[in-house]
Amino acid sequence: MRAQPLVATDRASLILQLVPYLISKGEVTVVDAARDFDVEPAEMRSMVEKLTVIGLPGDGGFWQMANDLFDIDWDLLDEQDTISITNAVGLERTPRLTAREAAALLAGLQMAASLPGVGDSGVVQGLLAKLAAGASSAPAEVIVATPVVDDVRTTVAEAVQRGVAVSFAYRAPDAPVTTRTVDPVKVHIADGQWYLQGWCHLRQAIRTFHLDRVSDVVLTDIPSTHQSDALPGLFEPGETDVVVELRCRKDVVPLLGEFAARAVVRGKGEFRTVSLRVGDERSLKRLAARLGGDVEIVSPASAREAARAWADAGLAQYS
Amino acid sequence: MPTEPLRSAPEERLVNLVVALLATEQGLTKDTILSSVSGYREQGAAGASKDALEKMFERDKDSLRSLGVPIETIGDYADPDDLREARYRVPTSEYSLPVDIDFTPAEIAVLNLASGVWGETSMSASARSGLRKIQALGIEVDAPIIGYAPRISLREPSFAPLQRAIEQARVVEFDYIKGGSDAAHRRRVQPWALVEYDGRWHVYGFDARQDAERTFLLSRIASDVVVTRTSFDLALREGAGEKALAGLRAVADRQQARLQVEPGTEAVLRLHRRAVGEDDTGCLVPYVDAQIFADELASYGPEVRVIDPPELAEVVAARLRRARDLHTEAGG
Secondary structure (H helix, E strand, C coil), X not given: CCCCCCCHHHXXXXXXXXXXXXXXXXXXXXXXXXXXXXXXXXXXXXXHHHHXXXXXXXXXXXXXXXXXXXXXXXXXHHHHXXXXXXXXXXXXXXXXXXHHHHHHHHHHHHHHHCCCCCHHHCHHHHHHHHHHHCECCCCCEEEECCCCCCHHHHHHHHHHHHCEEEEEEECCCCCCCEEEEEEEEEEEEECCEEEEEEEECCCCEEEEEEHHHEEEEEEEEEECCCCCCCCCXXXXXXXXXXEEEEEEEHHHHHHXXXXXXXXXXXXCCCXXXXXXXXXXXXXXXXXXXXXXXXXXXXXXXXXXXHHHHHHHHHHHCCX | CCCCCCCCCHHHHHHHHHHHHHHCCCCEEHHHHHHHCCCHHHHHHCCCCHHHHHHHHXXXXXXXXXXXXXXXXXXXXXXXXXXXXXXXXXXXXXXXXXXXXXXXXXXXXXXXXXXXXXXXXXXXXXXXXXXXXXXXXCCCCCCCCCCEEECCCCCCCCHHHHHHHHHXXXXXXXXXECCCCCCEEEEEEEEEEEEEECCEEEEEEEECXXXXXXXEEHHHECCCCEEEEEECCHHHHCCHHHHHHHHHHHHHHHCEXXXXXXXXXXXXXXXXXXXXXXXXXXXEEECCCHHHHHHHHHHCHHHEEEEECHHHHHHHHHHHHHHHHHCCCCCC
């Protein structure tokens, strides 16, 4: 769903797209159309109702005749919540993409092209040209540089596509290496980092694995049985997590990166108090060192001491 | 219930205008539009001044153009600058997606994936709207590509105004903090392309005061981006993205840190993939921005020692020192 409320221009844009959509669908329920247009059903219904007062200009200042206006099957709408256009007076063709729409899709395509099994199908190149041809004006160049995909990533992606479990050595930070067998569900790519979310046979639960920490990956022939499991958010805290309290300037909060998404931020003025749940409180020593004094771990004391010792040990190398 | 029953919603007027301008071959004069297109006509009848209606028409034209609706102005042949008798129309061929454009079911599946990369960011609505237009062509869809959730992060508020400025070929101004310094300086830039490299957004363009092409990190823009009225030649944008990318890669080729990395640690896992060389003294890892690389290296604490260059070692040590000092006194 959209974060921003719709303004008149957005609604006009939606109505221009709605007519060809409705014509191509023939009949479509209000709920389905609302989903396809990312609006609430009530908003969709109101757009459709508005459509019926839109039409060709009246002749010489007179009101339009009924057949100069768009019309819908009102009975169908009232009785079955279904939309069907009965009279169209234009707009049958789909508008071109705006420069912004084309840029958004072109950048997305560059990213999609880097994914094993997607980019190598040759589809992307053709699409790049078609999108450029379908835009109303030259889109702003938005380039996404995608790094080379290695064997780990290719193998994990293949496991997801084939629906088989994958096994690998996993080294979580500050923990010994474990061997995991995982029913893969989804490969997430966020901030250039790759993660595998899947059912871990060892932990008997859905777990997220950073692919940089994965090695010796092997495709098994065990069919995955958890492929359609509902997934928690990528960085959603677990039940066993500890609460850590941080203090930082307000402009530092966004720099907390993946932590910011699950943090509770309090306070006014220059400084903020940030509470967040982490699986391992020691993991924050890395964050504290990364932000080099811009973030202070207030509690628990063990996490604070870990941060001090970590930075101190790092510093000892340079003295 | 509507509070002003006489007045129709502005989106109705905008769409009525598009319908009217698409339906005419020879174009409609402003007078005809204001007196016959629903939305203007009612307001005129209700006593709105001609001046107010004309202003409304001008605004509506701008709004529609921002939606990609190509409104053509046909002037007086004898005097093209005289717009009193100008006629307005929207050529169907330029309004709608080309008839010969055709997408295969496999292409739609890839576009579906591509449109999802923006997550909840400001680009998401544009991507979804673009996809919807293509889907309205009534193409069959392959089974969706499952198993991937690629996301492009977009946290910088400067992205949207910069993109608008690139689209409109307008010069921008903003305060910029150069890496390693604390003071922000005003920059005046022709923005040519936006580039995501190493998970970070950059804007590439021509810096008027430096009289040279420059690449700026969006995260270091310290003010609102002001889009000025000064425009630049659209042709300058061509191929700018690739040039910017080549520039960033050249920097990474030139700047390599020699690092000693403790075996079996998080640092090895994260850095090894990026290393371009290795010998007894350490591995070579390329980087673009010393400050950003220093952030990462500091996070590894004792797992990494920077051997070379000394400036980088100094920046890393400074971060570690500040982090240690901050956590040395009793917590409060």
